[in-house]
Amino acid sequence: MADFSGYTWVVVLGTIVCFISAFGMGANDVANAFGTSVGANAISMRNAMVIAGIFEFAGAFLMGSSVTSTIQSKICDPMAFQEDPEMLMFGMLCVIVGVAAWLIIATMYSLPVSTTHSCIGGLVGMTIVAKGAHAVKWASVGGVVASWFVSPVLSGLITCLLFWIVRKYVLRAKDSFNRAFHFYPLLIGFTLFVLSLFMLLKGIPGLSSTLNPWLATLISLVFGGMCALILTFTVVPCLKKRIEAQRRADQEAVKAESGPVVIDVVKKEVELPVISNKPAEKPAEEKPVEKKEITVETPKEKNTMLHQNIHAELADEKSVVYQLHQRAEKFDPYTERVFSYLQVITATLNAFAHGANDVANSIGPLASIVAIYKSGAVSKSPDVEPWILVLGGAGIVVGLACLGYKVMAAIGVNMVTVTSSRGFAIEVGSAFVIVAGSQLGLPLSTTHCQVGSTVGVGLMEGKNSVNWKLVWQVFFGWVITLLVCSVTTGALFAFAVYAPSKSV
Incomplete structure (x- = not known):
């Protein structure tokens, strides 16, 4: 064995940069997965952090180690x-650097991009520079390009159908x-059926390659049915009582705030008695009024990591976002609250599946470095x-x-306008399409499906209920992800490996 x-x-530099890459993935890919839940106020930013911290980490650590074929x-x-x-070692280091840089840049511009596609772009650039275009499996790259269109369209259609129902x-x-x-x-x-099927066929790498799809479907059906039956007689009655109690409390609070009814009183003219007809002996002296500065301090809004206001755009009545939300159909808020609990379930299970599958892929380059x-x-x-995986x-x-x-x-x-019912349709619809597409061999991206589902729900209100400027910016980000990561990684590798050197 050669001495390495x-x-x-x-290895040391790759470990540091891999943490930065995972940082970018958390800020972009994971945030994209939680966006609809937090946007609909189903869970708070703090709770999203807790769920991601526990279930993304658990999925990566418990299931990610069973990866047999890295990206x-x-x-x-x-x-x-x-x-x-050693060339592959250094090439993978360049891939991690390129991916980390792009994920953070895309996040700063609020562009949800695919971490997996970023890695693919980096690998393509490095491989072309190192070994030539013939070493690249172009069929897989073609699948990535196809996913820009297939993923959002399919996901949008299925989500539209689900939300319509x-x-x-x-x-x-x-x-x-x-x-x-x-x-x-x-x-x-249905929610637990889709999410358990997602985990068996897509989220848990050790099972996805060996488990028969029909057996996985049967297991998921039994699991979803049993859980629904148990929850119907245990959790659902308690949940209904809780929301009804909250509704009564809100109604009483509104009555208390309205106060007593004020009746207008007709004012009558009253003549005041004359005390004296003599003018005042001494006019009133004019004295300057001492001016004092009064400073009014408004309470500062919390702007810490866990208290960022993602609904800030709604404060501006002239903004496009405010107009979108005004045009959206309003439903009973207590009915929406029923769906918020379903969103907590979907966010939790999606976090575990994402940690098991996508996280292992994103840190694959470092795994290669360490193995070599x-x-x-x-x-x-x-x-x-x-x-x-811990890193x-x-x-x-x-x-x-x-x-x-x-x-x-x-x-x-x-x-678009995202409420709990809309968010439920987005999350379950996108998960269903990912599972079905992966079994049919269709090139689908989790990020692209999520965005497609979001746009699909918005279109249910009409074409003017979608922020098309933002949609086209996101699509542009998808296209340049492959290009930017490929060029950046290839340039880094070429600069380091093929730069002129002089032997001393």
């Missing part, structure tokens, strides 16, 4: 580097509140070390806390 001790710096083997041929594994049979019903609870077992069962450093050889499917999970949580509000605001507030 001279490349320890690559680089799907885009380039690792065996092309068999004669010079919910709106017609629940939200627009005369007694929508009680109607929501009549449909609640079905909604819970230890073995001195290139492996087609290097294992992901547990400490790398990725920690970076995600910090990134979500620091910059996640930017993408959350774009997806959950500024693009």
